[in-house]
Amino acid sequence: MRELRRYRELLYVIASRDIKVRYKQSIMGFLWAILMPVLIVMAGVVVRYAYSLAAHTPLKTSDIAGVAVRSLPWTFLVSSIRFGCNSLILSNKELVTKIYFPREIFPLSAVLSSLFDFAIASGALVIVLAATGTPWSRYLAWVPVLFMTVVAWAIGVSLVVSAASLFFRDVKYIVEVLLTFGIFFTPVFYDVRMFGDKAKWLLLNPVAPLLEGLSDCITRQQPPNLYWFGYSLGWAVVTLLGGYAFFKHLEPAFAESI
Amino acid sequence: MSDVALRMEHVYKKFRKGEMFNSLRDLIPALTGRMFRQQELSENDKREFWALQDISFEVKRGEALGIIGHNGAGKSTILKILSRIMKPTKGSMAVNGRLSSLIEVAAGFHQDLTGRENIFLNGTILGMTKREIESKLDQIVAFSGLEEFIDTPVKRYSSGMYARLGFSVAAHVDPEVLIVDEVLSVGDYLFQQKCMDRMKEVTRAGVAVLFVSHNLRSVAEFCTRCLLLERGRLAMTGSSNDVISRYMSSNRVVSEQDDSKPVVVSKVCVRNRHGESVRFESGERAWIDVEVTARRPCTKMAIVLYFKDDSYYEVFNTSTERLGYGNFSLEPGDTFVCTFELRMNFASGAFRPLVAVYRYDTQTLLDRWESSACIYVGSASDVRGAVNCFPEVVRHEVVRATVGSSH
Numbered sequence: 001m002r003e004l005r006r007y008r009e010l011l012y013v014i015a016s017r018d019i020k021v022r023y024k025q026s027i028m029g030f031l032w033a034i035l036m037p038v039l040i041v042m043a044g045v046v047v048r049y050a051y052s053l054a055a056h057t058p059l060k061t062s063d064i065a066g067v068a069v070r071s072l073p074w075t076f077l078v079s080s081i082r083f084g085c086n087s088l089i090l091s092n093k094e095l096v097t098k099i100y101f102p103r104e105i106f107p108l109s110a111v112l113s114s115l116f117d118f119a120i121a122s123g124a125l126v127i128v129l130a131a132t133g134t135p136w137s138r139y140l141a142w143v144p145v146l147f148m149t150v151v152a153w154a155i156g157v158s159l160v161v162s163a164a165s166l167f168f169r170d171v172k173y174i175v176e177v178l179l180t181f182g183i184f185f186t187p188v189f190y191d192v193r194m195f196g197d198k199a200k201w202l203l204l205n206p207v208a209p210l211l212e213g214l215s216d217c218i219t220r221q222q223p224p225n226l227y228w229f230g231y232s233l234g235w236a237v238v239t240l241l242g243g244y245a246f247f248k249h250l251e252p253a254f255a256e257s258i
Numbered sequence: 259m260s261d262v263a264l265r266m267e268h269v270y271k272k273f274r275k276g277e278m279f280n281s282l283r284d285l286i287p288a289l290t291g292r293m294f295r296q297q298e299l300s301e302n303d304k305r306e307f308w309a310l311q312d313i314s315f316e317v318k319r320g321e322a323l324g325i326i327g328h329n330g331a332g333k334s335t336i337l338k339i340l341s342r343i344m345k346p347t348k349g350s351m352a353v354n355g356r357l358s359s360l361i362e363v364a365a366g367f368h369q370d371l372t373g374r375e376n377i378f379l380n381g382t383i384l385g386m387t388k389r390e391i392e393s394k395l396d397q398i399v400a401f402s403g404l405e406e407f408i409d410t411p412v413k414r415y416s417s418g419m420y421a422r423l424g425f426s427v428a429a430h431v432d433p434e435v436l437i438v439d440e441v442l443s444v445g446d447y448l449f450q451q452k453c454m455d456r457m458k459e460v461t462r463a464g465v466a467v468l469f470v471s472h473n474l475r476s477v478a479e480f481c482t483r484c485l486l487l488e489r490g491r492l493a494m495t496g497s498s499n500d501v502i503s504r505y506m507s508s509n510r511v512v513s514e515q516d517d518s519k520p521v522v523v524s525k526v527c528v529r530n531r532h533g534e535s536v537r538f539e540s541g542e543r544a545w546i547d548v549e550v551t552a553r554r555p556c557t558k559m560a561i562v563l564y565f566k567d568d569s570y571y572e573v574f575n576t577s578t579e580r581l582g583y584g585n586f587s588l589e590p591g592d593t594f595v596c597t598f599e600l601r602m603n604f605a606s607g608a609f610r611p612l613v614a615v616y617r618y619d620t621q622t623l624l625d626r627w628e629s630s631a632c633i634y635v636g637s638a639s640d641v642r643g644a645v646n647c648f649p650e651v652v653r654h655e656v657v658r659a660t661v662g663s664s665h
Contacts, residue, residue, distance in 0.1 A: 006385060021370050099383055170281040172653035181501040252345040255338065256273065257280075258616040 011105050015112035018091070022113070024166070033117035034124050036079070040071040040188065047189040061132055065219045068125055070188045070211040073150045076118040077157075077207065078179050083110035084158025085175050086167045089258065096166075097255050104247055107158040111151065129218070137221035146213045146224065149236045154204065156239030159247040167257055187211055203228050206235035208213070262354065263435050263466030264317040264340065269349035271310040271335055276451035280476075309335045309510045310490045313349070317435075322457075322467040324477040324498055326505050327487035335468045336487075337437050340468065355434025358384055369413040373404060373423055376412055380427045390577055394430050401452070402426035416464030429456045436460060439470045454480065474502050478607065479642075497632060503536070503608050506568060506632040520556050521588065523627035525549035526613050538602040540637035540646045546598040548613055550625075552588035558619050560585050563598055564612040568632075573609065574645050576600075577616070585618045608636040 023030060044067030052059040087106035088096055096103065165171040183189070187208050192199040203209050208230045213224030300348050310332045317323045318338040325333050338344045340351060341359040366383040367376045377398055381391040391398075399408055402423045404415075412420060437455065454476060461467050461480075477484065484501035486494040494501050527534055538544060548561055560579035567573050578596060579585055586594055605658060611633060614626040637646055 006387065009388060010382050013379055013388075017368055017371065017379050020375070021368060052462075079468065094365040095383065097343065101383070168280060168282045168285065170283050174282070176424050255343045 007102055007105060010101060011109055011112065014092075014105060015116070018097035018109055018113035019116050021048060030120060033120040036075045037068070037071050037125075040183075041068045044068075044071060044189045051190070051194075062134075062219050065129060065132060065134055066188060066191065066215040068128065068171035069215045069218045072118060072121055072125055073147060073211060073214060074183065074186065074188045074207070075121070076114050077150060077154050078182070079114040079117065080111040080154035081157050081161060081175065082179060083114060083171050084154075085161040085165050086110075087158070088162045088254065089169075089172070093258060096258055103251050103254055104159060104244070105163040105244045107152075107247075108155065110162075111155050111158055114154075115151070115164070134219060137217070139217040139221060139223050141223055142217045143214060146210050146217070146229070149229075149233050150210050152236040152240045153210075153232075156236065156241075156243035160239075163247045163250045166254060191215070203231075206232045207238075208232075215255060261319050262316050262415060262470065263321075263355075264351075264353050266316070266336070266340070266351045266389060267314050267349055269310055269313045269336075269339060269346045269351060270308060271339065271344070272347040273309045274305050297304060302544070308490055310339075310346070313490075313492055314657040315485055315492070315495065317466045317468060319434075319466050320461060320464045320468055321483065322461050322481040323499075324481035324484040325468065325470045325487060326472075326474065326477060326484060326501065327493075330489075331487040332490040333487055334349045335490075337439050337468070337470060339542070341437055342377075353435055356385060356432075357435040357437065358428065358431040358433035359437035360425070360428045360439065364420050367412055367424065370411055372411050373399075373402075373408040373415070374421065377427055380424065381431075384428055384431050385433075386431055390432075391574050398426045398430050401429065401456075403449075409523045418446065418449075425449075425453055431454065433460075434465060436465050436467045437470075438467060474506070474608070478568075480500055499606075499608070499636075502568065503632055503634045506608055506610065519625050520554040521550055521552045521559065521615050522625045523613050523615060524593070526596065526611070526627055528611060536633050538633060538635050540602060540604060540606060540635050540639075541637065542602050544600055544602050546600070546613075548596050548598070550588070550594040550595075550615055552590055552592050555587075556587055556617070556624065557587040559587065559594075559618055559624065560616050560618040561594075561596060561604075562614045562616055564614070565604075565609045566612060567610075567644060573604070579618050602635050603646050603648075604635040605641045605643050606635055607644070607661045608632045608634050 023032065041064070045064055048063050048067060049059055051057075083091075084107040087110045088103065092106050096106075161171060161175050165175070185202070185205055187202060188211065192202045192208060192212055195202060203212070209225065209228035213229055216222050218222050265647070313332075313336065315323070325336065327333050333557065335344070337359065339346050340353065341357060368378040368379060374395075377395065378388070378391055381398075382388065386394075399405055402419075402425075404419055404423055407415065407419065412423070415423070436457070456465060457469075457480065466471060467480075469477060469481055481498050484496065484498040485492060486501045486505050494504055525547070526549075529535055529545050529547070530538060546563060548563075550559070550561065560577050560642065562575060562577040564572055565574040576598070583596075588594055609632060612626065612628050615624040616622065617624060639649070641647070641649065
C-alpha cells in the first residue's frame with residue numbers, strides 16, 4: 001500500500017515537472033495549451049468553408065463547434081502519444097538507467113501532463129460554446145464516458161510506443177508520421193456522415209466513433225451510436241491491457257537496452 | 259526478524275556484446291535475410307558474456323560493506339541489480355527494507371527547475387513523501403550550503419553545486435539499505451568529509467551500507483568488510499585491510515624485461531628483523547635491499563626509494579645521493595647492492611614501495627621497479643592519516659569554572 005501511494009505521488013510529481021517545464025520554456029505560457037487546438041480549429045474552418053462552397057450549403061456555427069469539440073480530444077491524443085513516445089528515451093533517460101521505480105510512470109505522466117493542457121483548452125472551449133449559444137442536454141453525461149475511453153486509448157498506445165521506441169530508435173519517426181497524417185483518417189475536420197454509406201469504413205478507426213460521439217452529445221444533442229461506441233471501448237480496453245502487458249514484459253530489459 | 263538487510267545468492271548476469279538491432283530499419287531486412295541464411299542466428303548468440311558469475315554475499319544492519327575491483331569487474335552491475343534497475347539472469351537477491359541508492363545523485367534533476375523544485379522532484383524519485391521533504395527542506399538546503407541559490411534554475415549551477423544538492427537530497431532519505439557508488443568524488447574536501455560523516459552516522463543508526471569506490475582510503479576508513487571482484491567473479495571476501503592489499507598487489511605494473519635499458523633494478527627485498535615481510539607495525543624498523551645490474555657502462559647513478567599510498571600519492575622519497583652516499587658507476591655485468599634502513603612511521607594503511615635508478619647529473623630515469631605487493635602497516639594506537647607521529651596525551655585535566663564570587 002505504501003509503495004502504491006509513493007508511486008502515485010511520484011507520478012504527480014513527474015507530471016507536474018513536465019507541465020512546469022513546458023510552460024517555463026515557452027514565452028506564451030498557458031496560451032500554449034490553446035495554441036494547438038486553435039490552429040486545428042482554424043484549419044477545420046478553412047476545410048469546412050471549402051466544403052460548403054463546393055456543396056453550395058451555408059457554413060453553420062454548429063459545424064464549426066463540432067470541429068472544435070473534436071479537435072480537443074484529438075490534440076490530447078496526439079500530444080499524449082508524442083510525449084509518451086519520448087518519455088523513456090528523451091526526457092527520463094537518466095532516470096531509467098539509474099533509479100528504480102515502475103517505468104510506466106513515465107508514459108503515464110506524459111498522458112497526465114497532456115491532460116492538463118486539455119483541461120485548460122476545454123475550459124476555453126466551454127466558454128466559446130456557451131457564448132455561441134450551444135444548448136445543454138442530458139446527453140452531456142456521455143462526455144466523461146467517451147473522454148475516459150479516449151484517455152484509456154491514449155495510455156495504451158503511449159505504453160506501447162514508449163517501450164517500442166526504446167528498443168527501436170526509428171519508432172518515434174514512424175509514430176510522428178502517423179500522428180501527422182492521422183488527422184486525415186480521423187473525423188476531425190469532417191463528419192463521417194458526409195461519406196454516406198461509406199461512413200462505416202472511417203468508423204473502423206477506433207478513435208473515430210469517440211470523436212463522433214462527443215460531437216453528437218455536445219453539438220447535436222443526441223446520444224452516441226452505442227454499437228460503434230462499444231467497438232471503440234473494446235479497442236481501448238484491449239490496447240490498455242495489451243499495452244500494459246507488453247510494457248511490463250519488456251520493462252526488465254529497459255536499462256540494458258537504452 | 260533477521261538482521262540481514264541485503265542478500266545475494268548465486269547471482270549471474272549475462273550481457274550481450276556488440277551492436278544489437280536498434281532500429282526497425284535494420285531489423286526488418288535482417289529478419290527477411292535470416293529466413294534465407296539460418297546460421298546468422300547462432301553467430302548472434304555467441305556475442306554474449308557473463309558480467310557476473312556466482313556472486314553471493316550478505317550485509318547486516320549497521321554494517322558497511324565495500325566493493326572494490328578494476329573497471330569492468332562488475333561493481334556497478336551488482337549495484338544495478340540490487341537497486342532493481344536490472345534483473346539477474348540467474349540467482350536471487352533479497353532486500354529487507356527501504357533501499358536508497360546514491361548512484362548518480364543528480365539523475366533526477368531537471369535543468370529548468372529551481373534548486374527548491376528539484377529537491378522535491380528528486381526527493382520523491384528517491385522515495386520520500388512530499389510531507390517528509392517539506393519537514394526536511396531546511397536541513398537539506400543547509401547541508402548543501404546553497405541557501406543563496408536555492409531559487410535559481412539548476413542549469414546555472416556549477417557542476418560541484420549540482421552534485422552537492424543531489425547528495426544533500428539523497429543523504430536525507432532515511433533508508434534502511436543504502437547503496438553508494440563513487441559519489442564522494444564530487445565536491446571539495448570539506449563537502450566530502452561532510453558526506454563521509456553523514457554516511458558513518460547512518461551506519462551507526464543501523465542502516466546497511468554498500469559502498470563502491472576507487473578511493474581505497476575511504477573504503478578502508480568506512481568499511482569493515484570488503485568484496486574484491488575480478489572479471490565478474492568474487493575473488494575475495496574479508497576484512498577491508500586484507501582485501502585492499504590483495505587488490506593493490508593485483509594492480510602492479512611489472513617492469514618489462516627490456517634489453518634497451520642500460521641498467522635494470524634486478525632485485526628488491528623488503529624485510530623486517532626476521533626476514534622478508536609485507537606486514538609492519540607502525541614505527542617498526544625495515545630494511546630494503548636493492549640490486550642494480552648494468553648491461554652497458556653507466557656513470558653517476560643514484561637509487562631513489564619512494565613510498566606511495568593507495569591513491570598513488572607519494573608520501574615519502576629519498577635517494578642514495580641525497581642521503582650523502584654520492585653516486586656510483588658500473589661496467590657491463592657489474593651489480594650494485596645497497597640496503598636502506600628506515601622506520602615505518604606510517605599510520606595504518608597500505609603503502610607501495612617503488613625503486614628507481616636515476617642518472618643523477620642529467621636527471622634521466624634509467625629503470626624503475628614497482629612492488630608486486632604492497633606493504634601493510636598496522637598501528638596499535640588509533641592514529642589516522644598518512645603518518646604516525648606517535649602521539650601521547652601527557653597531561654589532561656578538567657579546569658572547573660569557579661562557582662560563586664571570589665572573596
